[in-house]
Amino acid sequence: MRVNLVQIGNSQGIRLPKAVIEQAQLTEELDLEVEKGAIIIRSLRRPRADWEQDAIACHANGEDNVDDWDVTVHE
Numbered sequence: 001m002r003v004n005l006v007q008i009g010n011s012q013g014i015r016l017p018k019a020v021i022e023q024a025q026l027t028e029e030l031d032l033e034v035e036k037g038a039i040i041i042r043s044l045r046r047p048r049a050d051w052e053q054d055a056i057a058c059h060a061n062g063e064d065n066v067d068d069w070d071v072t073v074h075e
């Protein structure tokens with residue numbers, strides 16, 4: 001797909017079609033990387049984004065018992 005650089009204030013940018021944004025599942029906040037003459041754009045993944053949902057699922061499955069966390073292997 002060909003796109004043109006457009007003037008945005010003192011900078012330049014590109015316009016991404018809505019279909020491309022949806023297909024790439026881009027979010028409002030992006031990670032931008034330059035590598036060997038290419039620009040890589042990814043949705044910014046927050047490292048702990050799903051922890052709350054995972055903790056709820058863990059509790060619902062009874063997998064959140066932490067009684068043995070203070071036990072060492074050789075006890």
